[in-house]
Amino acid sequence: MGSITVSNLGKAYKQYPTLWSRWREWMDPRDRPRHQLHWVLEDLNFTVNVGEAVGIIGINGAGKSTLLKMIVGTTLPTTGSVQMSGRVAALLELGMGFHPDFTGRQNAIMAGQLLGMSVEEVNAHMAEIEAFAEIGEYIDQPVRVYSSGMQVRLAFSVATAVRPDVLIVDEALSVGDTYFQHKSFDRIREFRKQGTTLLLVSHDKQAIQSICDRAILLSAGKLLMEGKPEAVMDYYNAMLADHQGQQVRQDVLDNGKVQTISGTGEAVVTAIALLNEAGSQIETVDVGQQVTLRIKVQTKAFISRLVLGYGIKDRLGQVIYGTNTDLKKQVLTDVPPDSKVTFNIAFPANLGPGNYSIQTALASSDTHLVNNYEWRDLAMVFNVINTDKPDFAGVAWIDPEIQIEML
Template sequence: MGVIRVNGLGKAYKSYSSQWSRLAEWLTPFGKPRHHRHWVLQDIHLNVGAGEAVGIIGSNGAGKSTLLKIITGTVRQSCGTVALNGRVAAMLELGMGFHPDFTGRQNVMMGGQLLGLSVSEIQKLMPEIEAFAEIGDYIDQPVRTYSSGMQMRLAFSVATAHRPDILIVDEALSVGDAYFQHKSFDRIRKFRMAGTTLLIVSHDRYAIQTVCDRAILLDSGCIRMEGRPVEVLDYYNAMMAERDHQQIQRVALADGNIATVSGTGEAYITSVRITDQRGQALQSIEVGQLLRLEVRIKARSVLDRVVLGFMITDRLGQCIYGINTHRLEQPIMDMAANEEATFRFDFPARLGKGSYAVALSLSREDSHIDKNYEWRDNALMLHVFNTKQENFVGCNWLDAKVSIERRLPNQSTGDIPA
């Protein structure tokens, strides 16, 4: 079983003021240092148990790829220790280890041996690798003729041809088309069910939330937060909007969940509730029931434009539906200081039974990244049950109708028995 243990890990690169400083330090190894250290990772402690899946998120330059390279042994750490238990397969860079002048088949043979497989094992797995990659006759063409998506298909097929104890994946999967991404994550899920330990870096919220048990947020080379994927991703989104002197708060809700609230505070949400069409507050919701989302806001200062939006997510954090007053072409223009406004969104609850969260965005434009007055995750929870509709599965009730036409052998279409 695959286990990853990282203790006190750090990575620093030497930075010189000029090429002459580098030469002088090389010529006088016992003289005073002529460089300063730039730390890209500091004091990283990480334990990933057997069969566990951990997602690593963070902005560009946070140290995510460097961490994976150190764990897999392609980069050497400056301090700390890394211990791995089990056979490792890694996808760190697109086409890593592929020779552009060799054919795809030849690269499969070389790549498989780098993963510790014998020639006979690779030959036995070759039909499965070809079938999964789905690149057709290109398998016998030089890799330099491949598109980036084709390289990713073949690299992933090789890395996962034999289930590893530990699978480490960087952003490479984001290059592929939607069809192959779904196919790849389906294989990853099957590996997880079979006991493979997973360490993945991705900006894809869906991937982190559906595949991982927990997530780690890297910021400036340090672990800033660790916990449930939904909570870490919510905090990360708020952190990305932290410019413009915004504040981030984490509020514990009555049901035990954590709500992340961020924004400049120039306008803020004073209340939010779900009611029926008569204005009665609801605790539970029937599938298909007509709802009203009522949100009240207040401006602290004069604002030229205000947009309110909401997003409904399922228990994994996947977006089920989202809309705002910008897209509905109903923004508030020229809001005065201390002015209040009430928004009412009416819609049917065409949702599957289960629990859902409602996030709210108060901004200037379509996205809260542009000018975020307030972003509130888990503003309220919806509990949907089904006692009146057919016993369907999934997150959406589509109210499908069916018609059936039967025809016996040698019977014309117009002679269908009742």
Template structure:
């Protein structure tokens, strides 16, 4: 079965010809040299299979929104091709295509009509669209009176009123309240179960890793990574952390997982281990066991201010718990080059059975966006098993004590 979407050698340049006459002439094949040319995207190629979910990630200005506009044909490419084998529903810029002088209901008729649906089909779907949006009497008032969240509610409701072959969602969902975001992602998951393909742009690593089969990382208008969502999000986080004189390294571990490390490497993690409280090094931890996380850091240059942070993640790369010595008020000042600083974090492993990893960050403040000495994902991998407690499910061990009373 063919892919639902195929993008080949796609590129988009915005050109300044200096006059509208020259621009008009270029439309008819006249060779006109532009005064200025700026390429936003170049040589973009990837495909989306039927029922597959792809996340598009990248820093601001990487070309994500332009790519979606090219796929939905609201922009025409300068080079390359886009082949779509099915019906697309897209939620791009907030309120895109909505008239502020029309009511929400009137805009639904207009938007759904442009999507190719008849008046009769829209009439049938209208009660569901209105109910899903949940904006009450505002549905029949001018869109100019809407908040950004209300616009998003109506836009998502009409775009998903009829199940598409491929659903494209830009970052518009980020303006909604948590309740409606939950409704949106529930509907997206239902569509996926029914065979709809998904193309989503988001900075939310949780959404990308939980919804997507693959992720594509854009940087400078080009594809720099296409693969497992966890690995791509790690590379994306490393790009964010990069600063002058910092670098990014990618290494495949013996487990087959890809480890991403970035930073200036003025300080590095030389050792990271889990131990029992009696000092024995372990890789398998019992639910509820008291452990020590031991981390040795080597300073390769004089470090005025050193903060260690760590994050425990589940097998999908979702954060479980994280903290750093800035928040615990244990910053180490004036670390000379060649010095080793040893950290011991003691805690109870109140996690459910499964595979987990620990990422580390060596910084100067509470974030790796200031001085990123070293940021390393998959610094340690360990397994939690339930050997000594009653059976339970979930990612956290929160054992209850029941009080039960019966009344006649």
């Protein structure tokens, strides 16, 4: 079984003010240093336990790729160490090691050897590799005629031909087509069920929250936050708008979940409730029931353009539906300070049984990245039950009419 332990890990690169300084230091290493250290990663400590799935997130430049390169050993750390156990498969830059003039089959054999397999072992799995990659006769064509998606297909198929103890995945799968992405993540999920330890770097919020047990947020080369994927992703979402001078806070709710609230505070949600057709507040909703989401907002300053957005999230924190008044062409303009606005949002709760939450956003457009007055996750929690509908699977009630013809 595999595990990963990162201890006091750091990576720094030398920066020289001039080329002369670099030459001077190289010629006389006994002289005083002529460089300064630029730390890309500093003092990272975390463990990925046996059978656990951990996601790593962060904005571009946070140090995610450098961290993975040090974990797999292609880049040496400046400080600290990485300890891994078990057979490791790393999917960092799929297809980068392929020789363009060799066929896909020849490259698969070489790639498999780099992963620690023998030629005999690769050949034994070649039929499975070809079947999963689905590139047909191209398997015996030079890789230079492949598209980037075909290279990804072949490289992923080789890397996962034998279930590893530790699987490390970068953003590499984002290159492939949607069909193959689904197919690849199905294989990753299957590996997880069989006990593979997973380290995943992705900007895909749904992938992190649906696959991972825990998430790590990197910022400016340091570990900023570690915890449940939903809480970490909510905080990361708030960070994306932090150039606006906003405040970000996280509160632990009675149910143990972490609520993230961010924004400038120029407009805030003062109350939120789910109402039935009689106007009574409810916390439990029947599948398909007509409900009204009532959100009360107060402005603290003059707002030239006020947009309310909301999203319905499932128990994993994935948004299953969301919209806003900008998309619905119902924007409020020139709203004075101390105004009180009530939004009544009526819709049928065509949701599957389960627990759901509401997130709200007050901004000036259809995104909170420009003017984030307030973003509130877990603003409200409610349950959906099924009392009178046929049993069905999933998070959406999409009742079909089925016609059957026999010939």
